[in-house]
Amino acid sequence: IVSWTAALQRKYFDLDTLNYQSCFMQGVFAHFPEILFIHRTYNPVGKVLYTFLVDGPRVQLEGHLARAVYFAIPAKEDAEGLAQMFQVFKKFNPAWERVCTILVDPHFLPLPTLTMEFPAAEVLLSAFHICKFLQGKFYQLSLEQPVERVLLTSLQSTMCSATAGNLRKLYTLLSSCIPPAQLPELHSHWLLNDRIWLAHRWRSRAESSRYFQGLEVTTRVLSQFFGTTPCVEQGMTLLLRYMQQNSGDMASSSLGLSPQNNHAPLDVSPESPRVEQLVEARIQHSLNAICTGPAAQLCLGELAVVQKSVHLIGSGSEKVNIQILEDTHRVQPQPPASCSCYFNQAFHLPCRHILALLSARHQVLQPDMLPAQWTAGCAASLDDILGSKWSETLDKHLAVALLTEEVSQLLQHCSQEEFERRYSTLRELADSWIGPYEQVQL
Numbered sequence: 001i002v003s004w005t006a007a008l009q010r011k012y013f014d015l016d017t018l019n020y021q022s023c024f025m026q027g028v029f030a031h032f033p034e035i036l037f038i039h040r041t042y043n044p045v046g047k048v049l050y051t052f053l054v055d056g057p058r059v060q061l062e063g064h065l066a067r068a069v070y071f072a073i074p075a076k077e078d079a080e081g082l083a084q085m086f087q088v089f090k091k092f093n094p095a096w097e098r099v100c101t102i103l104v105d106p107h108f109l110p111l112p113t114l115t116m117e118f119p120a121a122e123v124l125l126s127a128f129h130i131c132k133f134l135q136g137k138f139y140q141l142s143l144e145q146p147v148e149r150v151l152l153t154s155l156q157s158t159m160c161s162a163t164a165g166n167l168r169k170l171y172t173l174l175s176s177c178i179p180p181a182q183l184p185e186l187h188s189h190w191l192l193n194d195r196i197w198l199a200h201r202w203r204s205r206a207e208s209s210r211y212f213q214g215l216e217v218t219t220r221v222l223s224q225f226f227g228t229t230p231c232v233e234q235g236m237t238l239l240l241r242y243m244q245q246n247s248g249d250m251a252s253s254s255l256g257l258s259p260q261n262n263h264a265p266l267d268v269s270p271e272s273p274r275v276e277q278l279v280e281a282r283i284q285h286s287l288n289a290i291c292t293g294p295a296a297q298l299c300l301g302e303l304a305v306v307q308k309s310v311h312l313i314g315s316g317s318e319k320v321n322i323q324i325l326e327d328t329h330r331v332q333p334q335p336p337a338s339c340s341c342y343f344n345q346a347f348h349l350p351c352r353h354i355l356a357l358l359s360a361r362h363q364v365l366q367p368d369m370l371p372a373q374w375t376a377g378c379a380a381s382l383d384d385i386l387g388s389k390w391s392e393t394l395d396k397h398l399a400v401a402l403l404t405e406e407v408s409q410l411l412q413h414c415s416q417e418e419f420e421r422r423y424s425t426l427r428e429l430a431d432s433w434i435g436p437y438e439q440v441q442l
Contacts, residue, residue, distance in 0.1 A: 029069035105129035286364035302352035
């Protein structure tokens with residue numbers, strides 16, 4: 001089962017921001033939250049994909065991207081954009097409070113934002129990123145081929161056995177082989193920072209070799225699909241399709257995961273295609289059996305979207321947060337089921353978000369989940385439904401409600417200076433509509 005935690009905006013027909021997490025990914029993070037590894041991938045137009053992976057001694061996952069637990073594309077790589085990205089991640093992952101260590105690359109600039117959002121976590125350079133950094137520098141320096149080969153071999157050997165003695169030997173080798181004027185570019189002092197290597201040293205030589213090979217493949221896959229495609233949406237579509245096609249790798253990992261208290265009681269392991277097909281067939285049968293023909297036709301259209309993309313995100317005590325590659329909506333699963341999206345508000349029929357919840361829980365539609373007028377034998381045609389339920393007033397109300405919610409979120413998560421500026425703009429706009437002599441509550 002694939003679930004989305006995606007928040008995006010359309011801009012010039014391309015994604016502006018994205019936050020993605022499947023049920024499986026969410027479960028993996030809930031099980032292994034102690035060490036978080038963050039990798040960044042840039043595409044040709046400058047958009048950056050943040051990939052969050054779990055790390056540490058307890059993580060024994062095989063397969064490409066099996067350790068990936070979150071994808072995010074911030075609107076901008078500034079403090080505000082990254083703070084919003086981390087806040088969305090925390091909102092859907094209560095286990096974030098148990099993060100002890102975050103591993104990043106040497107060029108990771110938003111450290112203040114990261115430490116502010118994860119105040120209890122220690123931020124360290126990752127052994128993998130240091131290795132890739134040094135490799136790149138060796139190639140850039142245009143060293144003699146025998147020297148370059150010795151350095152690369154020594155680097156590989158040291159990364160697989162990062163003892164203090166081996167790191168000191170590599171440090172000495174760099175000092176003797178690299179011209180003094182260029183040596184500062186390599187930041188060789190990182191090799192002597194024991195705190196960095198303690199997070200990696202627990203691995204055996206064989207485990208280290210598999211670890212680096214796995215991350216190498218993972219980062220190459222990210223670069224292949226996202227890093228080479230100018231269109232963000234196309235790149236993410238290719239990447240997520242690749243993950244779907246290779247979900248067997250993740251299914252082969254034995255996690256023994258148990259649901260978290262604040263999530264719906266779901267099995268986080270990926271379902272086999274046959275199980276998914278059976279669940280979807282049962283939902284289709286329940287729709288055809290309970291609803292009128294036109295109502296079933298509308299709901300099956302919503303189910304078609306669910307089958308391609310969406311499923312459960314997480315739940316609270318009474319309501320469930322469902323998100324497809326669109327705006328977030330809130331589902332009330334207790335009969336009669338309701339959702340904040342336009343489709344459900346206008347037609348009072350099970351929308352894609354309600355159907356996603358049913359699919360994720362392996363449930364089917366029940367008669368008490370929809371109003372009596374849409375049960376079998378009550379409505380004549382699709383035109384009757386569309387004509388009787390469309391309301392210009394409701395259309396305007398929902399549009400205003402969505403815009404209000406979006407503005408509210410932006411105001412809550414901006415700096416005080418930015419808040420004053422935005423509030424002043426809204427104040428002027430309200431006064432221009434109603435007049436400065438009226439007290440307009442914003």
